[in-house]
Amino acid sequence: MKKSVIGAICLSLAASLWGGMYVVSKYVLDFIPPFTLVWLRYIIAFLFLYTILLAVRKKSGQPRAMAKRDWLLLVWIGFIGYFVSISFQFIGTKLSDAHTGSLITSATPAFIVIFARFVLKEPITLRKVISTFLATLGVIIVIGWDVHVGDYFWGSLILVGAAVTWALLSVYVKVASERLSSLAITTYAIFFALVLTTPAMLWELQSHGIFYESPLIIFGILYLGIVSTAGAFFLWNKGLELMDAGIGSLFFFFQPVVGSFLGWLLLNEQLNANFFIGGAFIVAGVVIVSFQKEG
Incomplete structure (x- = not known):
């Protein structure tokens, strides 16, 4: 199977x-307040991934020592992506709403294409521009444009910051993948993000309590830690390792489609014709860019 x-x-x-x-x-x-939830998410993810990393290393033998520049790169990825971006994402979602968060952060692929041009020297081709335009149009059709920016101004602004910083993370993960495994990148970057989040979490707990009134909260934390952090972060980093960052970024657009579908399936939200029309635009954008000839 092709990479x-x-x-x-x-x-x-x-x-x-x-x-x-x-x-x-x-x-x-x-x-649970934002920084505390981010911290819980990372401690669960780190323990889960580090256990796997140790098992893989034991099976494969002693790994080569990482250079100082590799550690600095992992600190940068942990800071700009897993600390700043995810914190912005949680805070922005809390100040606005899930609908707004999903729409605004869907701008991430456009930022990835731009950053990949300057950091990775990847060309901005006509095919990428058309694909990004079609997929962006599809997201707008699926979710709609009624995001109440006036009512949620600060939340929306913070979510834009989340999109920009996640794009930076994606580009530098591509840089790191030239020397390190996706599992090592994900595990250690999450560890550094955990360390960076700890002071903010301790400060936040001085004025905010944590309430476990429902088993759903526990399941929610476990989902965020194991599934959407350990699992999804690794898959995203692995995918970027195997593909051009500008092309791989287009797959980010599946997020709002799946989110809308789950809202229909689990929350009895309605799916109208816009969902299917917009979804077709997103799929078209991904297909166009995915079937270009490789290097």
């Missing part, structure tokens, strides 16, 4: 897993 096909599968799965994240995080944030 690009495996990469496409990994990226599609990651975006799909994130599809239900906004609904889950919006519910859990009513009981």
